[in-house]
Amino acid sequence: MKIIIRKIVHYLGNLLRFFHMNFLRASGAKIGENTMISLGAKIDVRRGKISIGDHCLITHGCYILSHDGAAHVLNPEDNGSGFVTIGDHVFIGVNTVVMRNVTIGNHAIIGAGSVVNKDIPEGAVAAGNPVKIIKQIEKPYRSLPKVHKKID
Numbered sequence: 001m002k003i004i005i006r007k008i009v010h011y012l013g014n015l016l017r018f019f020h021m022n023f024l025r026a027s028g029a030k031i032g033e034n035t036m037i038s039l040g041a042k043i044d045v046r047r048g049k050i051s052i053g054d055h056c057l058i059t060h061g062c063y064i065l066s067h068d069g070a071a072h073v074l075n076p077e078d079n080g081s082g083f084v085t086i087g088d089h090v091f092i093g094v095n096t097v098v099m100r101n102v103t104i105g106n107h108a109i110i111g112a113g114s115v116v117n118k119d120i121p122e123g124a125v126a127a128g129n130p131v132k133i134i135k136q137i138e139k140p141y142r143s144l145p146k147v148h149k150k151i152d
Contacts, residue, residue: 013039032056032088048081048100053088059112061095068100087122089141107141 020039025031027045032054037043040060043050048066052058064084071080082100086092090104093112104110104120111127111134120126123137 038062049083050086051084052086053090053106055088056086056090056092058086058092059094059096062092062098063096064098065100093127107137109137 016039017036021031021035021037024037024043024045028049029043029045030049030051031037032052034054035052035056035058037052037056037058038060041058041062042064043058044063044065044067046067050064050066058064064086066082066084067080068082069080071078080100084098084100085103086098087104087106087108089107090110091108092098092104092110093114095112096110096114096116098104098110098116102116102119104116105122105124107123108120109125110116110120110131111125113129114127114131115129116126116131118131120131120133121136123139123141124133125135125137126133
């Protein structure tokens, strides 16, 4: 009985993720293949542009913001719209905030609880508030495993 319930929960979760990803895409976000965005992540698709590459993992509690409502206070000509570009094979840890006008390079790893307010280069491991680059991963990069696993 436990196995049947587990399979049902697994398939319902996959169905919810399918609708969530398609809602984000229909709202203007560009999301690559085999990218998993947690149902608890918030992707700001109201203003600005968001592009997420292939084989990425965006975990629970992450906020990806393409606009800044307070930008016009500092600069009256700034409407607050911006962009976020996330490369391929990127991991973004739990409760991370990615601010507008930021690019995260391919194969980057962002630690949990970080505030990404500047560009992160390819292959960097970064964490903190504000984010700091901790180390650089040497090539060849290893890829994240496939996120859609079959439950037996």
